[in-house]
Amino acid sequence: MRRREFISMLTGVAAVWPLAARAQQAGTRPRLAWIHPSALLADLQENGSVRAYRAFLEQLRKLGRVEGANLIVERYSGGGRQDHYEELVRNVVQSRPDVVFTSGSEIARHLKAATTTIPIVAVLTDPVADGFITNLAHPGGNVTGAAVDAGIEIWSKRLALLKESLPSASRVGLLCSRAYWENPGKAGEALRAAAPKLGVSVSGCVQEGALQEAGYRRVFDAIQRDRLDGIVVHDQAENFTNRKIIVELARSAGLPAIYPYREYVELGGLMAYAVDLPDAFRHAADHVDKILRGVSPSELPFYQQTRFELLINLKTAKALNLNIPATLLGSSDEVIE
Incomplete structure (x- = not known):
């Protein structure tokens, strides 16, 4: 440039x-x-x-x-x-x-x-x-x-919450840049460590090149080809900028996802374990x-920040034909109808 x-x-x-x-x-x-x-x-x-x-x-x-x-x-x-x-x-x-x-x-x-x-x-x-x-x-x-x-363990928490909302899930992806998937001490490492305990496998839904709409569409095309059951969306700033297209692509693919911020759920994302x-x-x-x-x-x-809140969008859950467990709904901070 x-x-x-x-x-x-x-x-x-x-x-x-x-x-x-x-x-x-x-x-x-x-x-x-x-x-x-x-x-x-x-x-x-x-x-x-x-x-x-x-x-x-x-x-x-x-x-x-x-x-x-x-x-x-x-x-x-x-x-x-x-x-x-x-x-x-x-x-x-x-x-x-x-x-x-x-x-x-x-x-x-x-x-x-x-x-x-x-x-x-x-x-x-x-x-x-x-x-x-x-x-x-x-x-x-x-x-x-x-x-x-609050530390790298937050990623295992998010994976556990996604698995609880979708008990049948066996293959989950992390939507992120390559560094967050591959480098030690990052989200990918945490998810790979937590996955066997939850009975799932995890893969990197890695974005290459410019983090713009076309790139996200390519990644979601690959997610559908790989037939993943759900995704964890990384909290990197580029994802937040593109939150609308991410939520829309997840909805179009019929893909349950857990997000890092409230704003995704307000746009129609399924759930978030979020900071303020x-x-x-x-x-x-x-x-x-x-x-x-x-x-x-x-x-x-x-x-x-030390306080995290769990938000669930019931309208999206119904559109995905998900029956959110009562225990998960009971532990949520906010349910969006």
Whole structure:
């Protein structure tokens, strides 16, 4: 991707500004670079369609950080093109923003490699397991934020819940990028370890190339050819951006699925074992505000969510001819009729 293509992704000013301390001394507005791996820039707005992204900007406003008045927000999207993430990050870092905000491990990994001085606030799954930090309470470097995963065991929990909703299932897939399926300490490893105890086999429904609609259609074509009984959808940011097409493809294939966030179930997904994503984004905004007030990211503990909720869409269950066990319905936090 050429540099001018990256510049076209940016909303806000395009000039190169000095670092935070000098910017504040000069009385200029601090610059926040918001990089998302795949979202539409129109969604990264306070009036956008995604609650989590709205929550981030609304919380900044509550803290006195008002875009256009005393804060500049520059928005970038990688468009789900993972092979271009590194170049996108390099361009952003070269512009020297005061703080960078992101969600998703792949962009965060490139950011961490590109700079040790610009503060990075990130919403991540498990920043310790992913090697960004060694301690949630004492990050120690330039990366802090919010963790939305209670550890790798959450994947075995999701697989167990899917199996409980579909006792006859024997073959289940994980919808994810290759790294999450193959690398040690990731979701694929957890599912492979849990599968024999649940009487199922698991396979990787791996997305190659750009994580966009055409790629998801190819993966679901393969899922149907392989005659999988159900899928576990990974919580990577690119999947969340494409949640509507994922839910639609699962519905068209008559495929039960368990998802990582409420938003999938509200779109018609069968079930989710989910964290409160808007809450995580609000805490990320708190971190951005503190950094702009002079607190070092190394001194800001990662916020970790500890409460998970089970949501079940009964309408979807009926469409799939599933009889959800009463025990599972009884343990759910919310049943959508």
